[in-house]
């Protein structure tokens with residue numbers, strides 16, 4: 001049975017059968033089903049990912065409908081992970097989906113991250129990012145983190161399963177990249193185009209991971225400014241005093 005009716009041809013033609021197989025085998029944990037998470041989940045399904053775990057405790061609100069593409073008017077008030085799962089299954093009914101209608105916390109992070117090979121951080125607060133970073137580091141998981149502001153966002157990859165000497169997310173803050181923290185804690189409105197751009201770069205990290213082609217954003221952060229059309233790659237330094245990766 002063909003378990004990836006969507007995107008099979010493109011994936012095989014562009015990335016090869018091994019990449020497709022890996023996409024089907026890897027377990028993806030998407031934390032946060034807001035703007036970023038909506039795009040990331042959809043794009044992963046279109047690529048042919050098969051095993052997806054969704055975590056979010058939010059309900060759909062009217063104010064989400066300008067950028068969170070998995071939800072519609074009739075979903076207001078409903079659980080985001082349940083609505084998202086239903087929509088993703090419409091795209092590919094063969095998906096293996098797990099949903100957790102809960103917030104990722106220090107208490108459940110180990111349990112949730114144990115279920116995954118690749119963790120995709122689509123959260124909008126730095127406390128959760130910190131927990132994800134620490135647990136992914138300890139459990140040697142691939143973490144792909146991102147955040148969005150009004151017009152801008154950033155993406156960085158942390159393949160903790162293979163590289164010990166790379167900086168982790170904790171190394172970045174506080175530091176000379178303080179603006180990244182501001183973006184990460186942004187509670188201002190965000191444009192759907194910004195969210196789509198940043199989420200796509202996040203999923204691109206998955207494509208590079210499974211294909212071995214290109215270069216992952218390891219030890220660096222891609223900063224995207226959709227207003228000025230500028231993308232800047234900032235090199236990240238490992239902090240020798242980092243409480244996560246330098247102990």
Ligand SMILES: [Zn+2]
Nearest residue numbers: 168171242245
């Ligand atoms: Zn660190």
